[in-house]
Amino acid sequence: MAQTKYKRVLLKISGEALAGDQSRGLDFNVIGSVCDVVSKCVALGVQVGIVVGGGNFWRGLKDGGDRMERVRADHMGMLATAINALAVADVLEQKGVEVRVQTAVEMRAMAEPYIRSRAIRHLQKGRVVIFGCGTGNPFFSTDTAAVLRAAEIDADVILLAKNVDGVYSADPKKDPNAVKYSKITYDEVLAQHLAVMDSTATSLSMDNKIPVLLFALKDPENIYRAIMGEEIGTIVGG
Secondary structure (H helix, E strand, O other): OOOOOOOEEEEEEOHHHHOHHHOOOOOHHHHHHHHHHHHHHHHOOOEEEEEEOOOOOOOHHHHHOOOOOHHHHHHHHHHHHHHHHHHHHHHHHHOOOOEEEEEOOOOOOOOEEOOHHHHHHHHHOOOEEEEEOOOOOOOOOHHHHHHHHHHHOOOOEEEEEEOOOOEEOOOOOOOOOOOEEOEEOHHHHHHOOOOOOOHHHHHHHHHOOOOEEEEEOOOOHHHHHHHHOOOOOEEEOO
């Protein structure tokens, strides 16, 4: 059996990534490809927790803007993440992977409430645990939720799967001279205001010394490559 670099990982998948080229809704071809790779990693003995965003349906601050009260807009975003969590869980189950969905906001008819010890037990039994509803609190992003859950389950690394292939010195779509980093420290990310995660998530990962590996989900095999220790994307730490 192949030797993996990480034993327990927290995979953060943005809602936009689950939408594929549609930008809205769910692209089940994309989700299926992601779940194939997750299944392969689980078969290697890797314990996988997943936090999903909800931007393919609703982004509280962006979509609510000044037309809605912020707390209520964020609550709607939490519901969007629950939709994505259930969709990913269903596809994983179709592929023979045992899954549990846990949500930070109780919805017992559809998912377990988030309980740290239960989540860890599921992981130890080889089940994938999908965490929905972010932190359960407004004003916090799902990136922050990913770092929080990673700290709570004692994950070895946060795998940040986004629509960009690494951390750049500037927006590569706007600046052709933007430089891609292979490694960068938390302090440098914060000082340069780089768009890895929001500052709260970055500070939380720094305080808890959890490395963050950012890579593109366009090729879902990058999840496997990351777990095997191949040099892809950008590693944030130190």
